[in-house]
Amino acid sequence: MTSVMRKIVDRMMFALFIFIAAVVTAFLVYFIFYIVSRGYTAFSWTFLSTAPHGIKMEGGVLPMIVSSVYLTLLTLLIAVPLGVGGGIYLAEYAGKGRIVESIRFAIDLLSSVPSIVFGLFGLVLFVQVMGLKYSMLAGALTLTLMVLPIILKISEESFRAVPDAYREASLALGATKEQTIFRVVLPTAIAGILTGAILAAGRAFGETAAVLYTAGMAPLAPVSPLEGGRTLSVHLYLLATTGHLEEAYRVAVVLLVIILLFNLASNWIMNRYRRKFVSEAI
Amino acid sequence: MKRSRRVSPTQAVLFMMTLISVVGLALIFFFVIREGYPIFSKVGLGKFLLGREWLPTRGLFGALPLILTSLMLVVGSVLVATPLGVGLAIYMVEYSPRPVRRFLKTIVELLAGIPSVIFGFFGITVFIPLTRHYFGSSGFGLIPAIVVLAIMILPTITAVSGDAIRAVPRENRLIVQALGGTRWQTVRRGVLPSAFRGIITGTILAEGRAIGETMAVLMVLGNAPMMPKALNQPAAAMPSQIALDMAYATGDHRVALFALGAVLLVFAAVLIFAARRVGRQRR
Numbered sequence: 426m427t428s429v430m431r432k433i434v435d436r437m438m439f440a441l442f443i444f445i446a447a448v449v450t451a452f453l454v455y456f457i458f459y460i461v462s463r464g465y466t467a468f469s470w471t472f473l474s475t476a477p478h479g480i481k482m483e484g485g486v487l488p489m490i491v492s493s494v495y496l497t498l499l500t501l502l503i504a505v506p507l508g509v510g511g512g513i514y515l516a517e518y519a520g521k522g523r524i525v526e527s528i529r530f531a532i533d534l535l536s537s538v539p540s541i542v543f544g545l546f547g548l549v550l551f552v553q554v555m556g557l558k559y560s561m562l563a564g565a566l567t568l569t570l571m572v573l574p575i576i577l578k579i580s581e582e583s584f585r586a587v588p589d590a591y592r593e594a595s596l597a598l599g600a601t602k603e604q605t606i607f608r609v610v611l612p613t614a615i616a617g618i619l620t621g622a623i624l625a626a627g628r629a630f631g632e633t634a635a636v637l638y639t640a641g642m643a644p645l646a647p648v649s650p651l652e653g654g655r656t657l658s659v660h661l662y663l664l665a666t667t668g669h670l671e672e673a674y675r676v677a678v679v680l681l682v683i684i685l686l687f688n689l690a691s692n693w694i695m696n697r698y699r700r701k702f703v704s705e706a707i
Numbered sequence: 708m709k710r711s712r713r714v715s716p717t718q719a720v721l722f723m724m725t726l727i728s729v730v731g732l733a734l735i736f737f738f739v740i741r742e743g744y745p746i747f748s749k750v751g752l753g754k755f756l757l758g759r760e761w762l763p764t765r766g767l768f769g770a771l772p773l774i775l776t777s778l779m780l781v782v783g784s785v786l787v788a789t790p791l792g793v794g795l796a797i798y799m800v801e802y803s804p805r806p807v808r809r810f811l812k813t814i815v816e817l818l819a820g821i822p823s824v825i826f827g828f829f830g831i832t833v834f835i836p837l838t839r840h841y842f843g844s845s846g847f848g849l850i851p852a853i854v855v856l857a858i859m860i861l862p863t864i865t866a867v868s869g870d871a872i873r874a875v876p877r878e879n880r881l882i883v884q885a886l887g888g889t890r891w892q893t894v895r896r897g898v899l900p901s902a903f904r905g906i907i908t909g910t911i912l913a914e915g916r917a918i919g920e921t922m923a924v925l926m927v928l929g930n931a932p933m934m935p936k937a938l939n940q941p942a943a944a945m946p947s948q949i950a951l952d953m954a955y956a957t958g959d960h961r962v963a964l965f966a967l968g969a970v971l972l973v974f975a976a977v978l979i980f981a982a983r984r985v986g987r988q989r990r
Binding site for chain 1: 715717718720721722724725726727728729731732734735738739742791794795797798799802803807810811813814815816817818820821822823824825827828829831832833858861889890891892894912915918919920921922926946947949950953964965968971972975976978979983
């Protein structure tokens, strides 16, 4: 290749990469704009605070918001302690043995299980065998298994990111290993744990397939964890596939805005945390 | 061996919390296979996997059309998403200035966080009319499904291959530059060969995501469980068919859906095995 050709190819590849980056960015912007511009009427108090009525599901989405929030919080309530506990174990206690390797493999496998398979499993074990029926609890238990790998991985990473000097300082002062972990390492890693929890919340909030046959589709606001409910995502699915597009746009806006807020929040915390951590470590 | 390695109660509790994942995974395999197994003994494993007719009302449970469609979706979406995803990763790591990289990182993370039901809805309102217009059919079918899936798996490919590209030692780049290489030659000769395994790992993980994707596919594929004939015709994939039929399936039909779930589990497990193998040999 002559040097002119090389320069031309170099320029062309550079242009191609910029083009790809621009296309992906433009797509996301268009995607958000498209949905928000058609469903922005969702930002009205009546829509957010009343129940749907009639065959076209007009009116509001209050019961769906309640169901989604209920389900997400219940999931986090179960999954965060388990995930953080597991993360502590993997980061602070686990060695490199066979058993730990197989546990890690199982976690990888769990994160690859398709969401509808989680739904099938939840339907059999929680809804039927355990007799929970279509309920918030059955949905939350199913979602717990789904989001557990996310929380586990991110909390393990944030524990590992805590410098050993912290642990050594604590141990040198006579603290036990438990005291060191829970009073020194855990508080330092809290931002990472929070990030994991928010990501998990976003995942649970937007999930549909695993929830359809575990939390149900009844368009009523649940009170007890043994009652079922229809989440925003399930509501959007039902509206979109039955041709109620106008209502669907509005539900999509509510869902999209909440999910984007979750993601921006976790992003923000992580960036702040990294900055703080780097400066402290120096 | 040190004898002082006493296990504290805290450690035991934390270990059990870790084990929940393993137990959960085992329960998933156990229950899905237990509920689906009877169809294998009734129809036969071979006939289930290779049967060409899926007509539950007539007692025909041939899953081949669904399996083939799922595989076509995986191959199609990975073919579309890989050049874009890897290109984006190369741009982010090798070319872009810091603020642009952070901006793009946010874009990719936001894209990864959007729920599949919203992608499906976007597919119905945007891609279906486009497909109808350009390919003259109902609009539902493999084309919109592949496009939607490609967008959904792009963040996975970008994230994993970006990590691999970042992990390439600086010397690789310096050597090519010292020999007078251009920026692209540095990437092409110095970076990509070392990052190749990581990029493959990313595409395998993306395949895992694509094969299990349910809602977005369900909403745009048209759900006609027949052998896929053309890209612009409706078809049905494994996960979407399960989600659709579960609403009313009883008896053998329900059993067959769990068997499909078991097949999906096996596919997902094989892909994770493959990703780990490819990923490990890098070191």
